[in-house]
Amino acid sequence: MTRAAAAPRPTDDARWRALVSGAGRTGRWIVAHDWTGSPLGPLRDWPQSLRTALVICLHSPTPAAIWWGPELVLLPNDGYLALPDPTGPQLPGRPGAAVWPDAVPALTGVLTAAEVTCRQEREFDSGGERRRWVFSSGPIVDATGRPGGVFTTVTATVTPADRATDVAEATDVDEPAAARRPDAAGTGTGTGIPAARRDLDPPVPHQHGGERRRALRQAEGLARLAGALSAAGSREAVTEVVTTVTPTLVGAAEVRVAVAAAGALDLTVTGGSGPGRLAVADDAPLARAVREETTVALPDGLCLPLRDGGGAVLGALQVRWAGPVADEEARRILLDAVAGLCSQALRRAELTASARAMAAFAARLSVTRSTGEAIEVILDAAPMALGAALPGLAMRDEGRRIRLWHGGLPTGLIATFDDLTIDDPRPFARALRTGERIILRNRAEFAARHPGLPDPAGAYGMVTTVVLPLLDASRRPIAALGFGWSRERPLHDDDLALLDTIADLCEQTLERVRLAAAEHNLVTRLAGRLRTSAAIGPPGLEVATRYQPAMSGLHLGGDWYDLVDLDDGRLAVVVGDVVGHQVEAAADMAQLRTVVNTLIRSGVPLAEVFPRLTGLLGVGFLGTCLAMVVDPVAGEAQVARVGHPHPVLLPSGRPPETVWTGHSLPLGLVRDPVPVTTVAFGPGDLLVAYTDGLVERRDQAYDAGVTALHEVLVPVRDQPVEAIADTLLAKLSGSDDDQALVVIRHVG
Secondary structure, X not given: OOOOOOOOOOOOXXXXXXXXXXXXXXXXXXXXXXXXXXXXXXXXXXXXXXXXXXXXXXXXXXXXXXXXXXXXXXXXXXXXXXXXXXXXXXXXXXXXXXXXHHHXXXXXXXXXXXXXXXXXXXXXXXXXXXXXXXXXXXXXXXXXXXXXXXXXXXXXXXXXXXXXXXXXXXXXXXXXXXXXXXXXXXXXXXXXXXXXXXXXXXXOOOOEHHHHHHHHHHHHHHHHHHHHHHOOOOHHHHHHHHHHHHHHHHOOOEEEEEEEOOOOOEEXXXXXXXXXXXXXXXXXXXXXXXXXXXXXXXXXEEEEEEEOOOOXXXXXXXXXXXOOOOOOHHHHHHHHHHHHHHHHHHHXXXXXXXXXXXXXXXXXXXXXXXXXXXXXXXXXXXXXXXXXEEEEEEEEOOOOEEEEEEOOOOHHHHHOOXXXXXXXXXXXXXXXXXXXXXXXXXXXXXXXXXXXXXXXXXXXXXXXXXXXXXXXXXXXXXXXXXXXXXXXOOOOHHHHHHHHHHHHHHHHHHHHHHHHHHHHHHHHHHHHHHOOOOOOOOOOEEEEEEEEOOOOOOOOOOEEEEEEEOHHHOEEEEEEEEOOOOXXXXXXXXXHHHHHHHHHXXXXXXXXXXXXXXXXXXOOOOEEEEEEXXXXXXXXXXXXXXXXXXXXXXXXXXXXEEOOOOOOOOEOOOOOOOOEEEEEOOOOOEEEEEOHHHOOEOOEOXXXXXXXXXXXXXHHOOOOHHHHHHHHHXXXXXXXXXXXXXEEEEOO
């Protein structure tokens, strides 16, 4: 069953198209041109980074151009097209190799991040003058943090041979635009200068030198802002760059940035004076710009919404000057450019944070060992990756009932799901029944879908809600994961892809732990066939035994325990561990257990059991083993150990202590008699023998695991041995290895 795709929200780009069209003949041509078959694709699909850069380029009073994508498609402004060109006319939209082949290597270096910037110079005659043109290029960083294109600005200098322009510069007046029209150009001595498109006949405005210098400073300032933002990896870093760099760029007294997390009701405000947090419902200009999604005019400034590529509001930019200012088009264009760069950087930081949260989510899921653990992680970490709230996970229960797990839902909201059944029309049941992904962007959509039904999510402040079906390997729904946002959240294609990724991770985890549980049950049943079950034991002793196979995979491991009744009321206890986790280890274990059992029953002294074992079976295996003979009548226990963890003795009324024995080689390498240690074992005393899986963990030292075992034993020392064994396995869980355990109490 495939996921049902939600209809994408249409992009509102009317203002952007107006800005492009209003930037001259080239801008009008770009909007009117059919880009469908070009490398850039349809205009509506152009990324936000290209859109922002294009507005800056087209409105620049100095010649500028964009080279976009791997083909370095040319998008110039009118001033760039008016540059003299000795090679003939070319069209915007052509690849760089066709327009300026000599520059392609340098531009490609910027595009591939091999070079941060590049600078090229050309000299040629223009209107009877000798001019040097300087082409400065830098990267345009896209939403992924990588260069998506190259931005080129052009400045002209006059050679000392021509003093006429020096006079013009001294009078602060530039030459008329007509003097630099392509049809008036002289023969150039350089080659490969970007070509003019004469059929557009673009005029270059008459500029005073002061205006030109101001435009150059603004272009340089925008370049510095873009460069600083490209290195800002977090939302906090982005807002710091904007609030520190922008005042100089726009000549403002104060710049503040408010950022709204997706679907949140509060804004985080950076820069200037004023509160660091604002409610979206507040009457402050920043909050109004976000809430109303429009520019708010101030007596001494402007407040502009910051939008992502799909039109969704990310926050707001507030710029204030020292006093009232006129609402000039040039100032608006500059602020739009700053807002565009800020929006792009915020969206990139948002995607980066989301990727990190997803990585953390996947890492936490990967170590879950049961369905309960998986559900706990899903409810805790999935909303964090999305900035969502009120998570819940529904699964089928007995009959037609649905059971809901939740992460901190209000009691009243939980109560609305008490009687939920699989045929309920509401989102949780519908997603679990049909496998459909259900997205309700606002509560009006819920009312339209479910007329007359109560809306508990809306009653508890949710606006946008999502329910994701979680499918098994056969693509049948096995669960439904739901959550929401307190403010309407537009969900674009990348957001929907993120939802799919979360669903996939949850599905894989639930399937993995289900299979692991089935395998674990199978291994436990098989292990019971290979290991001696707990015996009643001789009078005077209580005995509890446990075997816990490794939790990952089909591991029929090599850990074992054995109880052997001896004469005179004694009990032999054997605990061992053969290296490996597969059938071979289990086979070795079965053989070793049988031979050790036989040797002990035959009356072989403990010191001789392990060398005799080596003599009978050779050295084709490796492992550890502990053998004890407990004599309740004599009140003592004899202990022999070959490479195995030391047992723990808990004397009545005293703290636990390790039973130290003499050193010996591991099982399979022993050829000499093994040292035997005798300890007192009186009424009320406990002995605990175990394999290393009970105390070894990858993230802690071995001694720390033994200390933890002692600490767990103390508060349960007076409980029945069965309860003590259960507590040890529960409190010392999380091992990647098998666990075998024997607990013995002397009851007198």
